[in-house]
Amino acid sequence: MTDAALHAHDAHGHGHLKLVYQPSLPINNGKLFLWLFLSTEIMFFAALIGEYIVLRFGAPSGTWPAPHDVHLAEWIGALNTGVLLFSSVTIVMALEAAKNNQTGPAKAWFLATFLLGSVFLGVKAYEYNAKFQHGIYPAKPHSLIHEKADIYYMQAARLRLEGLQRSYADAITAKELKVPGGGPPAPAAATADSATAAAQGAPGAAPAEGQPAAAENAAAKVGAFLEIDDLTEAQGKNDPDVKRYIVVTNLLNHLLKFSEQIAATDPDPIQRRAAMEFVATAIYPLHHGPGGHEQFVNVLASEQTRLLNEKDAIAKQAKEIESQKEEKLKTLDELEKAATQDEAAKTQLKVELNALDNELTSGSLRAEAIDGRIKIHEELEHAKEGLNEEHHWLRLPIKIPSGNMWASTYFLMTGFHAIHVLVGLIAFAVVLPKRLDATRANLIENIGLYWHFVDLVWIFLFPLLYLF
8 A cells, every 4th residue: 555545544544553552661660669668678678777787786795695695596597598498489380380280289389388477476485484584675774784894793682682572571461480499489560560669769650641651671671580591491391482581581691681781881992893793603604705604603613712711700700709808707706806996997897898799799600691692602613604583573673884775776677577477477478368370479479578588587687696
């Protein structure tokens, strides 16, 4: 047909202009938007991982927690990594089956991916729970982590032990526990009234309105009628409240207060620091560095030797003081019998005798404290994983250098990753009831791309958190 004929044909309205759409990218819109979304997610997680790397390798040498110090098990992390990698395989198998219109196998592989993702979250919840049980949280008030053993750490430990002592004392008092060799304790209200009356200077007076009741005086009440040694044999094995009261009281008196005295009075700053580190290691020994349990056992042996030598010195001094007392008592007796009594000399002798008695009392108390300290060494040596692990109910503050920073970064990164896993599981749950044939291959592919990204992020997180 000539050009004129074509022009005439078009002029009569018989020609149609057909446009063919050619996409600029060889992918559908759904996949395009998914890649745009994943690009933002890549930048987000790159920032988180970069932040962790800067903080982790910028921390002072030897201060970043080892995995065992924060209850991270490498084999559990490796197991979870394997679960996610296998789930990437199952989602690919589901896509291939759907493309071939094999709806049954496609749904089976899709369901397997969903179950594997659920296993990952279950394992992660188990890991989180292990940290929560040991007081490792990202922030206060639940976190028990202290960066170093200092006066604030000691204060927190003492307040916790005193609070436990009061609570168990109240529980024992409420049961009106009878002690071997003694009668039942006085009722809580009566004891509180007596304490208040004594404070007000009026014997038997009723407590003023709003005055603190038994809770504040519980430890003092129990101390008035409980003998710890008798309790240990009589009721400690049968009554959990008594057993725990004994444990708390011994720790308070022979571990904490003993170390506090050294930290407050020793002229050597190294010894003061060591006394606070002693408490921190007894409660929560670190698995690396000088705070390990093996090193702590050596510290216990060294301290026991020093304390036994001190006790021997106290015994020798007591003998000398007794000898001096005998001489002064003999001199005082001679003055009493003398015809001309020297009142000034007698008064001076009495003052000196009183001072000697005070020295004997002080030495006796120190010897008793040493005995208690040595006795508690046995429990500390037995508690290889620390007092918090030996007695889970204690929940005493723990010392983990850089622990708060570690907890913040760990929970931040793994928390965001867990949210992304959960979003993937929701997508799986929405698609599972549908017929997974070739018409939904694009949908499965897009979900699979998202899931591969989630797996890839964990591959970066696993070595950073568990292996370095």
